[in-house]
Amino acid sequence: xxxxxxxxxxxxxxxxxxxxxxxxxxxxxxxxxxxxxxxxxxxxxxxxxxxxxxxxxxxxxxxxxxxxxxxxxxxxxxxxxxxxxxxxxxxxxxxxxxxxxxxxxxxxxxxxx
Amino acid sequence: xxxxxxxxxxxxxxxxxxxxxxxxxxxxxxxxxxxxxxxxxxxxxxxxxxxxxxxxxxxxxxxxxxxxxxxxxxxxxxxxxxxxxxxxxxxxxxxxxxxxxxxxxxxxxxxxx
Numbered sequence: 001x002x003x004x005x006x007x008x009x010x011x012x013x014x015x016x017x018x019x020x021x022x023x024x025x026x027x028x029x030x031x032x033x034x035x036x037x038x039x040x041x042x043x044x045x046x047x048x049x050x051x052x053x054x055x056x057x058x059x060x061x062x063x064x065x066x067x068x069x070x071x072x073x074x075x076x077x078x079x080x081x082x083x084x085x086x087x088x089x090x091x092x093x094x095x096x097x098x099x100x101x102x103x104x105x106x107x108x109x110x111x112x113x
Numbered sequence: 114x115x116x117x118x119x120x121x122x123x124x125x126x127x128x129x130x131x132x133x134x135x136x137x138x139x140x141x142x143x144x145x146x147x148x149x150x151x152x153x154x155x156x157x158x159x160x161x162x163x164x165x166x167x168x169x170x171x172x173x174x175x176x177x178x179x180x181x182x183x184x185x186x187x188x189x190x191x192x193x194x195x196x197x198x199x200x201x202x203x204x205x206x207x208x209x210x211x212x213x214x215x216x217x218x219x220x221x222x223x224x225x226x
Contacts, residue, residue, distance in 0.1 A: 006155075032213040034213065034214065043117075044156075044203070046216075089155060093213050099209075099213050100158070
């Protein structure tokens with residue numbers, strides 16, 4: 001079945017450094033790739049997404065890149081701040097579904113001041 | 114602004130009890146989802162619904178059922194709660210067919226003793 005692998009499971013960086021989280025997906029028909037941020041005790045919230053007809057998308061300090069050939073996509077956070085500390089989930093759309101996503105297992109990002 | 118609410122933030126139930134978790138969205142979304150979130154396992158889909166009175170099994174439906182009598186409300190039912198169903202339960206909704214952006218509720222932390 002469809003699968004999304006996410007790495008690393010934990011990531012610790014110093015404030016101001018960059019952080020990169022990578023995901024690979026199995027279904028070549030996936031065409032939508034969102035990233036969710038879940039702060040401690042809160043709901044997951046969409047922070048950025050990308051569709052398969054785009055290779056890169058940027059929103060201030062966060063960016064997502066997509067390599068369709070290799071079937072992987074990455075989240076890049078620059079100039080990290082303590083408030084970036086959270087669990088980040090990647091996801092991929094499922095072929096033939098009407099809106100289903102399959103999620104990665106999450107990455108716990110810690111930004112040390 | 115989309116609002117997804119869940120009936121309880123914390124719930125403690127005894128083994129064998131019938132448990133109802135309710136989710137309500139106020140944006141006329143067609144799609145609704147129930148996920149279970151466990152550390153290291155990410156978000157796993159239990160059931161989903163694309164329309165009133167419609168339901169489909171997700172990846173881990175065993176021990177659960179759902180009900181969608183009204184468009185805005187999607188209920189998750191644990192027929193006979195067991196300790197291995199202790200978890201965080203997240204409800205989500207999305208607008209319509211092929212609309213993949215999902216909005217999450219705050220979650221219900223269920224403990225079964």
